[in-house]
Amino acid sequence: MRNRLLEFILSLGFGMAALGAPGADFYQVRGGIPNSQYFFKNDRVGNQYLFFIGDSVLAGTGLKDAGLRYSAQMVKGFKKYFPQAGMNETRHMQPGGSWFGLYRCSRGQAVFGEVICSGHLAILDFAADDRNVPLDEVKLSLEGLVRQVTIYRATHSEILVYTLTPEMLEDYKAGRTPEYIKVSEQIAEHYGIPSVNLAKYAADKIIAGGISAEAFSADGINPTDAGAKIYAEAMEKFIDALMTAIPVPEKPKSYTLPAPLFAETDDNGRIVAYEDQEVKRSGNWKPGQASPIPPFRHLLVASEAGASLSLKFKGSEIGVLDVVDKDSADYEFAVDGGAFKRVAAPKDVTAATMRPVSLAKNLDRKAEHELVLKVASPGTARVGGFLLNGTIADGFAGMTDLQKIDAIYATIDPIKYQPPMGRFANIPKTMSKLRDGGELRMVLLGDSIMGNTSGSQFELLLMRDYPKCKITKIASLRSSTGCKYYREDNRVQDYVLKHNPDILVIGGISNGGDAEAVRSVIQQVRAKKPDTEVLLLTPVFGSPHDEHIRTYTREIDTTTSNFRFNMQKVAAEEKCAFFDMTGPWWQYIQDSGKTYGWFMGDAVHANARGQQIIGRLLEMWFKE
Numbered sequence: 001m002r003n004r005l006l007e008f009i010l011s012l013g014f015g016m017a018a019l020g021a022p023g024a025d026f027y028q029v030r031g032g033i034p035n036s037q038y039f040f041k042n043d044r045v046g047n048q049y050l051f052f053i054g055d056s057v058l059a060g061t062g063l064k065d066a067g068l069r070y071s072a073q074m075v076k077g078f079k080k081y082f083p084q085a086g087m088n089e090t091r092h093m094q095p096g097g098s099w100f101g102l103y104r105c106s107r108g109q110a111v112f113g114e115v116i117c118s119g120h121l122a123i124l125d126f127a128a129d130d131r132n133v134p135l136d137e138v139k140l141s142l143e144g145l146v147r148q149v150t151i152y153r154a155t156h157s158e159i160l161v162y163t164l165t166p167e168m169l170e171d172y173k174a175g176r177t178p179e180y181i182k183v184s185e186q187i188a189e190h191y192g193i194p195s196v197n198l199a200k201y202a203a204d205k206i207i208a209g210g211i212s213a214e215a216f217s218a219d220g221i222n223p224t225d226a227g228a229k230i231y232a233e234a235m236e237k238f239i240d241a242l243m244t245a246i247p248v249p250e251k252p253k254s255y256t257l258p259a260p261l262f263a264e265t266d267d268n269g270r271i272v273a274y275e276d277q278e279v280k281r282s283g284n285w286k287p288g289q290a291s292p293i294p295p296f297r298h299l300l301v302a303s304e305a306g307a308s309l310s311l312k313f314k315g316s317e318i319g320v321l322d323v324v325d326k327d328s329a330d331y332e333f334a335v336d337g338g339a340f341k342r343v344a345a346p347k348d349v350t351a352a353t354m355r356p357v358s359l360a361k362n363l364d365r366k367a368e369h370e371l372v373l374k375v376a377s378p379g380t381a382r383v384g385g386f387l388l389n390g391t392i393a394d395g396f397a398g399m400t401d402l403q404k405i406d407a408i409y410a411t412i413d414p415i416k417y418q419p420p421m422g423r424f425a426n427i428p429k430t431m432s433k434l435r436d437g438g439e440l441r442m443v444l445l446g447d448s449i450m451g452n453t454s455g456s457q458f459e460l461l462l463m464r465d466y467p468k469c470k471i472t473k474i475a476s477l478r479s480s481t482g483c484k485y486y487r488e489d490n491r492v493q494d495y496v497l498k499h500n501p502d503i504l505v506i507g508g509i510s511n512g513g514d515a516e517a518v519r520s521v522i523q524q525v526r527a528k529k530p531d532t533e534v535l536l537l538t539p540v541f542g543s544p545h546d547e548h549i550r551t552y553t554r555e556i557d558t559t560t561s562n563f564r565f566n567m568q569k570v571a572a573e574e575k576c577a578f579f580d581m582t583g584p585w586w587q588y589i590q591d592s593g594k595t596y597g598w599f600m601g602d603a604v605h606a607n608a609r610g611q612q613i614i615g616r617l618l619e620m621w622f623k624e
Helices: 004-012 034-041 070-081 097-104 135-152 166-173 179-191 198-207 225-245 401-409 428-436 448-455 458-465 491-495 515-528 563-573 582-591 608-622
Strands: 048-054 087-093 121-124 157-162 195-197 269-273 279-282 286-289 299-302 308-324 331-335 341-343 353-360 368-375 381-391 438-446 469-477 503-506 533-537 577-579
Touching: 034 157, 048 070, 070 087, 070 225, 097 135, 097 269, 097 353, 097 381, 121 135, 135 157, 135 179, 135 269, 157 179, 157 198, 166 179, 166 198, 179 195, 195 198, 195 225, 198 225, 269 308, 299 308, 308 331, 331 353, 341 353, 353 368, 353 381, 401 458, 401 608, 428 438, 428 469, 428 533, 438 448, 448 469, 448 608, 458 469, 458 608, 491 515, 503 515, 515 533, 515 563, 533 563, 563 577, 577 608, 582 608
Parallel strands: 048 087, 048 121, 121 157, 157 195, 438 469, 438 503, 503 533, 533 577
Antiparallel strands: 269 381, 279 308, 286 299, 299 381, 308 353, 308 368, 308 381, 331 341, 331 368
């Protein structure tokens, strides 16, 4: 079976000399991380992310010098070979070992609003947390996790790290290779993934008398500073071998997954958000509630016994992901109409904690199943989502785009907004085409928030309101970019004029508070195409720290110099239409009874619900 290394060599035409050293007795280079080397070498962003997923060892628990963490030492090693590359380690410590990692690295994290697989290199370390899990289960979850990372993005590189546990130390003292290492190495070999066995390196030092077990680690798991220096020594040797064994490729190559090593491995892990259309509620549940802890952006909360949720699915395992504290309620659950079983709330938590729980496993993955979960005691249930190794039906299947956005809008309270009179005075041709028919070419200029605006598909709503008109919408966007950029070097030609707009819509959150830059773009466009009509939008979405949220007023503050007021003045002076969307947008969110995260896809951007706020406000603004 061709593994990643063989595919890489064959694709680039290297001979066997390119293989480099097969590895020392505590590491294996295998296929290396050529894609990551490419990204390091060709760093144009200065912000290369390495995502580490693991446990307390990764967190540096007990270390006086946090810089001795093996993750920090890995970054240091990579910087030695690629000093110009900006590198950041994102460390994700979690309960549940590789089993929960299988779900947390899956495609689509609507419930979290986070993207763990945000970098190009995944470093996976679960030895400490996997030690109390049966090996037959560990091998399936670890292989499923490895596959999930590649499924998420086919150019991701991976490294397996094994840190020392008391059980491993006893095995090495007895001259045995720990079973966990054997299974992990089988997986690493099958997928051509590099691995570094810090456990063996440290155990050899302890056995040889170079350091005592107690001096290496006070609890057998987390190294002391002296122990961490041993890990650092091993990591330096591993990184040197990893960086010199395989040359940097001319371009990254997508990895092709072989068949699973273990027939039972299921790589369909996902977190099904509680607000998915297939999750049915009964009882007094409150969606969109603030979470006491990250990474949840919002939670589904119930405080009455008997409230229930149900989900139909196909798959081998189903579980629940929630937030628990000292006041949490018990659950009862049943699968496929079986007897209800109880999941007790933890009694020993002192603060809010994320809790992943497997409810049923080893199910027939091809069969239809149904889970019923209900609140079974006094207390509060805070549900984030369901852990599913399988699939659910697409609640939007068979719908047109217009039907889909209508269905999304139906999940939030209706928006009430009364647009101002006289708003069409400066866009007569646009309104004429809307009313009387023909093609209306509309260019959206701005950043990713204007991408959210485009994603709302508001033009479908306008064409329903004005059925004679065909709207051709062109999203001319650049992430984190505003008119300070578009006004320079005749960029209005490529971003606006070449699209021959009837109306130009300028908005987003990246104008840097500079309304004069917006004015410059308007004037440049009209200098070459005088009949272009313009609509200016004030900011929506973004971080709560952004000015339009931080200093929000329902009506525009006309007593100070602020972007909303300055945009309004530019619109009046340049004879543009103007929509202060900030006012009704944030008012709606404040009055919704939901936390801001309920409308967010990440820390800055709107999710599908948030996009519908934008789209419906635009529909109301344009409607006569």
